Amino acid sequence: MKIRDEQTSAGINVLDSEELLKAQAPIWSEDPLSDICSMLLADQIKVVVLDDDPTGTQTVHDLAVLTTWDVAAITQEFASADSTFYILTNSRALTTPQAEALNQEIAHNLSVAASRTQQKFIVISRSDSTLRGHYPQEVTTLINGLGGGFDGTLLIPYFREGGRLTVNDIHYVLQDQKLFPAAQTEFAQDAVFGYGQSDMKQWVEEKTKGAVNAESVVTVSLELIRSGGPIAVAKKLEGLINNCVCVVNAADQRDVEVVALGAMLAEKKGKRFFYRSSSSFVQARAGITRRPLLTANDLRSNEKGGSLVVVGSYVPKTTNQLKMLLNQCDILPVELEVENLLDEKSAADVVKKAALLIDIQINQGKDAVLYTSRKLITSDSDDCNLAIGQTVSQSLIAIVHAMDCTPKYIIAKGGITSSDMATKGLNIRRAMVKGQISPGVPVWQCGPESRFPGLNYVVFPGNVGEDETLAEVVSALSGD
Numbered sequence: 001m002k003i004r005d006e007q008t009s010a011g012i013n014v015l016d017s018e019e020l021l022k023a024q025a026p027i028w029s030e031d032p033l034s035d036i037c038s039m040l041l042a043d044q045i046k047v048v049v050l051d052d053d054p055t056g057t058q059t060v061h062d063l064a065v066l067t068t069w070d071v072a073a074i075t076q077e078f079a080s081a082d083s084t085f086y087i088l089t090n091s092r093a094l095t096t097p098q099a100e101a102l103n104q105e106i107a108h109n110l111s112v113a114a115s116r117t118q119q120k121f122i123v124i125s126r127s128d129s130t131l132r133g134h135y136p137q138e139v140t141t142l143i144n145g146l147g148g149g150f151d152g153t154l155l156i157p158y159f160r161e162g163g164r165l166t167v168n169d170i171h172y173v174l175q176d177q178k179l180f181p182a183a184q185t186e187f188a189q190d191a192v193f194g195y196g197q198s199d200m201k202q203w204v205e206e207k208t209k210g211a212v213n214a215e216s217v218v219t220v221s222l223e224l225i226r227s228g229g230p231i232a233v234a235k236k237l238e239g240l241i242n243n244c245v246c247v248v249n250a251a252d253q254r255d256v257e258v259v260a261l262g263a264m265l266a267e268k269k270g271k272r273f274f275y276r277s278s279s280s281f282v283q284a285r286a287g288i289t290r291r292p293l294l295t296a297n298d299l300r301s302n303e304k305g306g307s308l309v310v311v312g313s314y315v316p317k318t319t320n321q322l323k324m325l326l327n328q329c330d331i332l333p334v335e336l337e338v339e340n341l342l343d344e345k346s347a348a349d350v351v352k353k354a355a356l357l358i359d360i361q362i363n364q365g366k367d368a369v370l371y372t373s374r375k376l377i378t379s380d381s382d383d384c385n386l387a388i389g390q391t392v393s394q395s396l397i398a399i400v401h402a403m404d405c406t407p408k409y410i411i412a413k414g415g416i417t418s419s420d421m422a423t424k425g426l427n428i429r430r431a432m433v434k435g436q437i438s439p440g441v442p443v444w445q446c447g448p449e450s451r452f453p454g455l456n457y458v459v460f461p462g463n464v465g466e467d468e469t470l471a472e473v474v475s476a477l478s479g480d
Contacts, residue, residue, distance in 0.1 A: 015179040020167060020251075025226040027254045032230055032261040037287040039264050040083045046121040047084040047286050050106060050142070052092040052099075052133050053415030054422055055461035056126035057442040058161065059283040060084075061291050061435040065444065067423045069106045073430075074113040078121075084286040086126075086433075090419035092133050092193075093390065095383050099134045100141045107145025122267075122275070124285065128415075129159035129278035130173060130187035130463060131195060136208050139276050143243065149272060152218070152240030154263065155200060156277035158250035161440035162464055164278065165251045169200050169219050186316055187463065191385045200247040218246040225249070225258050233262025238271055253280060260284040279440075294435045294443055296476050299456045303408040306362040309474060310396055310421060311371035313414025313462030319374050321413075321470035328471040329478075332361045332368040338375065341395045342388065351395060355402035362405040367478065370399060393420040400425040409477055411458040413470065418459045427451050438473050440464040 040047075049056065057065060065086040066073055077085045087106065091099040114121055125142060127133035143150055158166055163174025164182075172179040173187065181198035182188060188195050197203040201214040218240060224232050240246055250256045260281065263273055275281065309331070311322055326333055334354050340346045354370060361368040372392055393416055400421065410426070412418035422428045422444070431444040437458060446455040458477075460470065 013181060013184065015172070017174055017177050017179045020179060024167065024222050024251060027252050028226050028229050028258050030229065031254075032257045033284075033287055033289060035230075036257070036261050036264065036284070039261075039268075040287050043268075044120070045083075046078060046119055047124065047282075048110060048121050049084065049086045049124045049126050049282050050103070051086050051088050051126045052128075052138070053090055054088050054419045054459045055415050055440075055442070055464070056279050056282065057086060057433045057444070057459065058436060058440040058461065058464070059279040060286065060288050060433055060442075063286075063433050065431045065433060066429070067431075068429050069109055071109045071112050071116075074109055075117060078113055078117045078119040084282075084288075088419060088422070090416070090423070091138060092128070093386065093393070093416040093419065094134075095386055096134055096137050099138055103138055103141045104145045107142050111146065122273070124275040124277055124282055126277060126279060126282055128187075128193075129157050129162050129164040130185065131157060131171065131182055131203065132187060132190050132193035135276065136212075139274065143274050148243075150243045150274045151271045152237065152244045152246045153274045153276060154237075154246050154248055154259075155204070156248040156250065156256060156259065156275065156281040157200075158248070158256055158280050159278040159440075160253050160280050162461075166200060166247070166249045167222060167251050169247060169249065170198050171200055171203070172198075192382045204245055204247070212245055216244070218244055220246060220248045220259060222249045222251060222255065225255050230258050230261040230265060233259055234265035234269075237263055237266040237273070238269060240271070240273070243274070250280075253284070256281045257284040291435055293439070294437045296479055298434070299409070299437070299443065299477065301408045301456060303406055304365060305405055305408055306364065306366040306368065307408045307410065307474075307477065308358060308362065308400075309367065309369040309411040309413065309470075310400070310417060311369060311413040312393060312396055312417030314372065314374065315462045317465070317467075318413055318462045320467040321465060322369070322371055322374075324467050325369060325471045325474060328468070329367070329474050331474065332357065332366065334358060334368055334370045335373060336371070336395065337373045338388075338392055339373075341372075341392055347395060351398045351402060354399045358399070359403055359405045362403075362407050367474065370396065372396075389416055393417060397421065397425040406452060407455075409456040409458065410452075411460055411470075411473065411477075413460045414462040422457065422459075425451075426455070426457065428457075431457070437476065438465060438469055441469075441473065
């Protein structure tokens, strides 16, 4: 079947999602999850997910998230009954040297804890489904820190809830039932992690600056996954040697489940893989079944005050969601001008006034939204852009620290924002993922060591949902 390739007035090539998916082979008919769960139980191999921002928990439930990675904390998780746990690194908010140093430390601590407990483990480096992050530097550092000897690195950016598909090696972003090549979306224009290739083989060559040639990248096709199943995938992966880069195509959750089981079968025969994936593969590899979305009844709170929404993300999707929230919900807007936050003379006063406004609102049982001005301020330096983001995030944290009230719940919008809010604003060291309040939007329960023990903390990715999703979540949690 020939797929129509439309072109927008801006010259962007888009595909009709229904036509593209109909042109593919039928999905594999057998459910691999039961076999995955059986192998996890029999092999007793821990799945450690290193998450470069907290939105990676958007497909799982009833798992622990650590915001610290000392040997003692990892050893404790190795001793737990759960097969999988997360370590929140937030490395996407760091410079490349900082991210490398952090991952080197984590790899060392994992190795020490494993040696002490004789615990076997695999690592999944969970990153962005729209291809932003420290690749390949982060992966290279982890592989070296874990002693090398890997046969292949599997790249699996498919993310069901976000509409990210990889078909014929091209990574797509679904918007309004149209598939846009990832490099032709706003995500590829990221000031720090931008890129120009949608073909994953070419993307690898671009990101590695030619160190890995596109022609040397192995791919696992949809045809192989759907026609041959886990056995065919296992045979394909058994052929990987010398840490070959392998791109995995996927257009349905069943596809990544088939790949997960195939990889486990290959590992059973002695192969060793490193995984760089989005959230959907984590769900498959950890053998986690789908669960209905959480409701307001699932997240009841004894607190009588209002709630707080914190919006730091500046991507267009977030801006549209913020506008809808302000238009549809009875919520106090507290806007922070980024220029004032970057000015040391005015920043402290801005923080004090914002905290006072929020306290008054929440103590009256009403909701407030704290958000940064929508004008994006950048420089010509990646490091400076990261520094700007860190300064803004620190201001948001300072405002939460200055608050005297206890909110009913907190929603943090954006990866860096939600991570910094969790670790520095709420002082979370270990949280439990309760599930999702909306597709791709996880809810954590803060641990007893946190500033607000037991608080429901909603981690809302910047690039997830429709324009009305944020307003819907706020309304649902408020009982409207």
